[in-house]
Amino acid sequence: MSKSAFQELLANTRRLTVLTGAGVSAESGIPTFRGAGGLWRTYQATELSSPQTWNRDPGLLWEFYNYWRGSMRDKKPNPAHYALAEIEKRFRKDNRLFHLITQNIDDLHLEAGSQSVTRMHGSLWLLRCCQCSLVTKNQDIPITPAFEGSGSPDPKAKQSKFSKEDLPKCYCGGILRPHVVWFGESLALEDMEKSHEASRECDLFLVVGTSALVYPAAGLSTIAKRSGAKVVVVNLEPTATDEVSDFNFPGKAGEILPDLLMVN
Numbered sequence: 001m002s003k004s005a006f007q008e009l010l011a012n013t014r015r016l017t018v019l020t021g022a023g024v025s026a027e028s029g030i031p032t033f034r035g036a037g038g039l040w041r042t043y044q045a046t047e048l049s050s051p052q053t054w055n056r057d058p059g060l061l062w063e064f065y066n067y068w069r070g071s072m073r074d075k076k077p078n079p080a081h082y083a084l085a086e087i088e089k090r091f092r093k094d095n096r097l098f099h100l101i102t103q104n105i106d107d108l109h110l111e112a113g114s115q116s117v118t119r120m121h122g123s124l125w126l127l128r129c130c131q132c133s134l135v136t137k138n139q140d141i142p143i144t145p146a147f148e149g150s151g152s153p154d155p156k157a158k159q160s161k162f163s164k165e166d167l168p169k170c171y172c173g174g175i176l177r178p179h180v181v182w183f184g185e186s187l188a189l190e191d192m193e194k195s196h197e198a199s200r201e202c203d204l205f206l207v208v209g210t211s212a213l214v215y216p217a218a219g220l221s222t223i224a225k226r227s228g229a230k231v232v233v234v235n236l237e238p239t240a241t242d243e244v245s246d247f248n249f250p251g252k253a254g255e256i257l258p259d260l261l262m263v264n
């Protein structure tokens with residue numbers, strides 16, 4: 001598929017669904033802590049962001065998230081985020097349907113102006129009460145005064161000890177955790193349903209900044225494809241065109257999307 005063939009397809013699309021992954025965040029300089037080198041101190045992020053670590057040492061987990069949130073402070077949406085926000089605006093204006101599904105937890109799509117968004121893996125800026133399940137927005141850095149200056153990713157950093165009193169608390173007195181889907185946890189049912197519906201009902205499914213071959217992108221791409229949508233991938237690593245995707249534009253999303261979507 002050439003760029004102009006894609007643009008013709010886009011012009012005739014009644015319902016566009018976009019799925020974004022870590023590559024889009026990486027272009028804004030966000031540490032993703034996934035894959036090779038995804039270490040914080042000597043911990044694998046997979047091992048840290050888990051219910052097991054939370055149950056064993058919630059202070060350690062908050063130290064890691066406190067660092068992660070802090071490292072977001074100076075990060076801004078990139079041209080890929082803005083291009084997706086702009087194409088949504090144009091679709092709305094034409095009474096066409098648009099939905100964005102993201103695996104990223106940094107909320108940069110919202111900051112760029114995207115409106116119809118499913119955050120499959122939650123958000124770094126939402127907290128959930130372990131007692132009453134209330135979800136609240138929270139952008140405090142440090143998360144509580146006790147975490148001031150803590151969280152250095154240096155493997156030689158001294159690990160602080162945090163007590164229950166140091167952890168963020170809900171109005172009900174329960175302890176607050178990041179509202180993020182950790183490894184080994186399931187996605188929220190309503191997010192899963194919305195993602196499935198958006199994948200099933202679209203006629204163009206655009207995968208950005210993630211391989212269409214890896215879960216959960218693979219599952220949603222397959223749903224879209226089987227329902228008759230064209231599946232197009234924009235990702236650094238070229239994806240083989242196969243039963244999951246129809247075409248790919250290899251490269252950086254921030255460089256490709258504005259031009260491809262004709263919003264520059």
Ligand SMILES: [Zn+2]
Binds near residue numbers: 130134172
């Ligand atoms: Zn509560």
